[in-house]
Amino acid sequence: MKEKRLLSLLLTVMLAIAAFAQNQTFTGKVVDPNGEPVIGATIVQKGTSNTTVTDFDGNFSINAPAGAELEITFVGYGKQTVLAGNDMHIVISEDAELLNELVVIGYGVQKKSVVTASIAKVSAEDLAGKTRLRAEDALKGLAAGVNVISSSGQPGSQSMIRIRGIGTINDSNPLYIIDGMPTDQYGMESVNPNDIESIEVLKDAASGAIYGARAANGVILVTTKKGRMGKASINYDFSYGWQSAWRKRSVTGATDYAILQNERRVQNGLSPLYQDPYNLVDANGDKIVGFGTNWQELLFNDNAPIMQHDVSISGASEKVNYYLSLGYFTQDGIVGGNFGQSNYDRLTIRANNMFNLIDATKERNFLNKLDLGTNLSYMRVHSTGIEANSTWGSPLGSALYLAPTLPVTLRGAVAQEMMDRYSAFDLYKDENGNPYTIPGFIGSYQEQNNPIAMMHGNPNKNWSHKFMPKFSVDLQLYDALKYHFTYSAELSFWGYSGATLQEYYLSGNNNADHTSAVSFKGNNSTWQVENTLTYDKTFGKHTIGVVLGQSALKFKGDELGGSHWYLVNPNKPSINYTTGGDLEISTDADGKMTGATSLVGVWGGPYTEHRLSSLFARVSYNYDERYMFQATVRRDGSSRFGSNHRYGVFPSFSLGWNIMNEKFMEDQRDWLNNLKLRFSWGKNGNDNIGDFAYTTMTTLGNTSNYYFGQTGAMVYGSKANRLANEDLKWEESEQTDLGIDFGFWNNKLTFSFDYYIKKTNGMIIEMPIPSYVGEARPLANVGDMENSGVEFELGYRWNISDAHFHLGGNASYLKNKLKNLGNDTGFLNYGISQFSDGGTRAENGQPFPFFYGYKTDGILQNKAEADAYNNMYGTSSNPGDFRFVDTNGDNKINSDDRTNIGNGVPDWTFGLTFDVDWKGFDFGVFFQGVHGADVFDATYRQDIASGNYPTWVLQRWTGEGTSNTVPTLGDSKNWVCSDMYIQDGSYLRLKNITLGYTLHPSLTNKIGISRLRIYGRAENLFTWTKYWGFDPEIGSGSTSLGVDYGIYPQARTFTVGCNLSF
């Protein structure tokens, strides 16, 4: 409120002053490069709120002092400045802005034309409409070299982001910097994408080096919006969408299921189960018609709503710059969202302000400008979630396994029988009081649960609040020497509350024999103080920029959780409102105590603090914007490093040559306006190495306890936690980048190419020492990983009469190799849940991670082939079994024949955007895809005897010549971890298609609205892929990349919305 009054006061004063100056009415006309009048272009007297708009003929008139600067802007064109005069004729040009574009680099900005490092920039325009929740998701397909893989389609889920490949087997997440504050993906959740001015991705070592020990995996810089000079702009954006699953998995229906079940039993020497697969009756005695129970259909929540409201008010004057916004986002999940099991809603509030306190630049040369900045943001989230990718009883995973012959609920006598069997429990029932079928009661399903019954459970309610304040002071000290101070903080409070409301039974390992309530709260606080001195000056043809800085950061936090059994009232679950005391004593018939159970659970404690203390310096120099040089060095000390290597020094340098600005290129300048060669080299570090890894401390673990005494009483022990390695230090990444940028016809066509090699030295893993040392091996910097690749970026703008077109594309190719794991065996098995003989693996000389298993070569079709195969390899296979490949040529088929059968990291990632706007209509298409990634389809588990089958199993071998890809159902040796499960995960997705219409300004101006745009959008409309699963994009966890356990897919969403500006 106070600000508004101050603003009004300032405006009044300025207007009054303006009125005293000599004002005249000036007229002019604005046309585009083709001579056509521009309607609705804005003309502003610079530094004032005096504005006007061109009419249908492109004419305007404005009341201003003679010679005042007038700025002309129009959407899609660069800003132009002219001096007020009579009969102005202005031709707008699209490229003015592009040529002077600024790029944010760490601790400063740089003109794009002199950037020597490899930085990808995504502007607010590019971001618009691409993402609602997480800004980093918008980088998918927009920035070359950045691979964004969704982990699932669950509302609120984080994507996995890798910049230029997976750098290490440990933590490969990039560093996120929001307005100078370092944070992680949880911090990114608090930034409303609408509030973002630009995102710069620092891909190479030279650009990241200024962040030293945390930049080995790349840096993502986020800059939030500021106000624009001129009158206050008020924006309101609204959208509402309907989400549905874009594909359901093809599984067998009741008849096919029965046929396959019988076949498998017979092959295993048992009698068939279903007398007549064509006339089936379910457990309730009802006849099964057609498909039977379609579990996926029942589970997916079609047309789940997703809605967003955003309001922002911003403006600026010479003294004040403000940007205020409020955002509200809510999303129901397409699985479980209608039951409150998978929902997300977020509120964000932001206030970015800049105040100019002293401006004495005209009077003196020292201490002449003082600006104070405050950026404050607040986020609050409420969410619930389900298990998104698991074959051990997740809702979607279970839906794939439950037989179509199972009814959703049981009725009558069979229902009573089930309830009697589980009389100790209180089963989930539907609204008619019928209990939901427990799969294990009818067949053998291991841990699979009835997914509809699961929807009736009580989900944990997650909540979180985050405050990110930032205070900065900019003081111009002397000449071009500036001092900049910032204090930023991140305060997070989060937790969940949950309760088991009834003694439910879903399956053998998902049941409860008592009610309980649990509650957990955690909080973190991180503060950072930074002092920087900058000096930017141009002396003739020399331009020099120097940054000297110091930074200190401290993180601390703690958590507390508690639980208690036996709720008094399931409608009011809380820890205090429980009964039973703290201990439950059990006695036998004679009253003798036989045991005790604790009813209370409690845990908590502080997190280990993390502190960072750094000094950094950067020098940028260019001569005549032709020869550029930049060097950076940063020295970081971290509390995670032992005293042997407390401080790390990370240097880098980069060189650039603007060939375009050379005299000998003068003739080419009409068609070639940019030709720049870049080279960079540098070292960055990764300090996410765990705390206290360099020393030994005591640990109380349960491997130290033993029973003593005749009655066996537990005695608690302790021991040294590990062997120490005092020389442990950060993982270091060394990267070399070579790039070339082209610009044709005033940047109408731009093209850019980069080649890079990134080596990670000293990857941390256990030392390769013998196991007879008797203790967990010490960690050491012994591994090496290499990533190399090329990146291409292309942009093309053109006009046809008054339609403006823009085409943008990027493609990256990545090659990853784990050169040396560094441990004693040279490999590490990560496994895939249900396979004991293969899975994902890390191995010397292979890409990381890769799929490891047997290779198959068709199926043995007849006895002759089977005999030949058995004679050769000493196996005992029958026709219908796989022919496994003897990869090591030792004439034996055994575990040594396992090999690299694929990997989940794509070779190529690419994106393509196409935008058109014409007479108020705007149309945009965005494609994104990958090529060369494999998916491991781990959704079919052989060990679930009554489980349903994916339809590809119908192609199993049933006689000679019937199949060469799917073996017989019976024998388990065919279903080992092999390339049978590897599918091509390459895909091309029409990620975004939007059609919008902006009402003509002259219509809307009458009601005070300067811009009204309505639009319709479809997201994930089509996905072209060979993979038959729910989604080819599976980014959960860096070692199970590409493993599909029944992944919760991304939704196809149809949205309508509007953008209003006042």
Place this chain on the structure above:
Amino acid sequence: MKKHICIIAGLCAAFLALTACSDDFLEVKNPTGEPLEEYYTTEETLNEALTAAYAPLHWPDWDGTAYNDLTVDGEIMGDDFWVGGSDNTDNQHWHRLFNFEADGNNTLATLWGDFYSGIKRCNDAIKYASWDGEASADFRRSMEMQARLLRVYYYNILWHYYGNVPFYLENLSQPYTAPQMSADEIYNKLLPELEEIIASNVLPMRWPNAEAGRVSQAFAYMLYAEMVMYQNDQARYAQALAYMKQIIADSNYKLNPSFYDLWQESGEWCAESIFEINYNDDQAQRDWSTSMAAGGTVFPTLCSPNGWGGGEGWDSGNDGWGFLPMRVEAYNMYAENDARRDVTCWDVRGYSYTERYLARQVSPPERQQQGLPDLQEPEL
């Protein structure tokens, strides 16, 4: 110009001087651990380290990687028992050993890791016992002797099963290698150590009931006799015999009048018992995924008939896996009226269950990885 540069340089220097942080800033405390020298100074904490040295005793039956119950390991190379299981890939390493077909991938591999962990913990306990602190000299002496005796026992197992193993009496540091010694050399290192422990007379002949489970002087005597006989060290036979006579004469030990009672829960730590490895399923922390925690044992499940539902004292739902079935020939070696036969052998021919089972230990509450049995299919 020069004035500019001087002023700027001066400001930069002042800047750096004022804003840098001291080294102390980077020191943080570990919220859940202490530096070793500061912690192991009282009797209570030293006892914790000693307990950690005892813990590996109970790991072999299931340590998260393989089943290597010492009873089974001790029998499969003999001919009184079959290996059992569902087929010859079920606990393949036992089958391979039984058929003299073992290779590098199929041995009692986990015993190696389990007992070297024990040796490392014993070495640590001996080291901590030697530090100054508040603990009494008697306590520290007793702790040292217990740890040294346990260490002899751990090496004994490795010596039996592997023969020529790496040997060290002080924990390793860079480059973490130890010399491999031949079985005889190891014997010649272990026996003097054992003799020294016995000669010190620090350990009691038998611990009071509340401390049952700790290694005692009688245990040392038994270990001595066992090793001496295994090695055929005739020079020490007389001494071993003397130790055995000492045990017989000692008032703490006598035969249990009922052979049957030895194998009941009430018979645990009876007068006949010299040493037992404690398992318990009350207060148990042990589970399939936390196999090294203290808790029950999987041995009764291993050697019960396949599919047996469990008897009195078992948690519901556990069934047997059919390992280590006794050979009929071994059963027939007992005389008809031998009281030990029916206590030792559970005759399940004809499926007539008797309740007199080897209920020496109570089994852990095992979590079933499988769901309920299929109603329509009998278990194979």
